[in-house]
Amino acid sequence: MTSRISHTTLDCTDAYALSQWWKGVLGYTAIPGDPNLPGHEECMLVDPASGHRVLFIEVPDPTPGKNKMHFDLRPTDGTQQEEVARLLAHGATVHADLLGQYGPGTGWVTLVDPEGNLFCVLRSDDELARAESSG
Template identity: 65%
Template sequence: MTSFISHITVDCSDAYSLSQWWKPVLGYQDVPGDPNLPGHHECMIVDPDGKGVSVLFIEVPEGKSVKNRVHLDLRPRADLRDTEIARVIAHGATVVGDHRGQYGPGSGWVTLADPEGNEFDIVRSLAEVAEQPAPAGAVDA
């Protein structure tokens, strides 16, 4: 018997605000019939197509103090990696590390942080990967 990922949980100080920030980044929405509202201590967002993993934001008393041990790797649905990085930075993300070109021209990713400091990466789109696969053994997919 095996398990599957039901949802990803993000500890935060303001569940509502962070869920609102992430919705346009992922193209997600509130759970139909269960809207997230200011003051909610738990806020779930879901993929409108039902294909992606849901994200649950839960308020906790302690703040983020160290690097994430688990993080999201985001792959652009349509745009190129660098276009998506620019869009998310314009939305308020901050750059934590730039790993583009680490495995040759066109490879790599950028590590960003959301408004509460939760880190995530943006990797190359599937079109970019098909055009120029990363070398064998490279972690850039």
């Protein structure tokens, strides 16, 4: 017997606001027939291509301290640097810049969303392929 992941859940204090913020980051959409509106305690988004779902759920006391689970994002149509710039303009803040930590062309940037959740931006598939072919 096995299990599968139904969806990824983020505890938060404002489900609507955080879901809208992540919608702009991931390009996910609202679930048809399940409107995400201000004041809703649960807002779910879905990736139109893969069907992966993310649920934002309001809880009275989100886990204090460092979140134990986070997103690792890989840019789909740009570079790591371009994606970091886009996300900073979208309202993220830098938590740690670990670019080049393991040599040129390596590393990631850890960012923070509006509610303090950490997430990382990795190199794109194209950047990884270029690094593998040159080295």
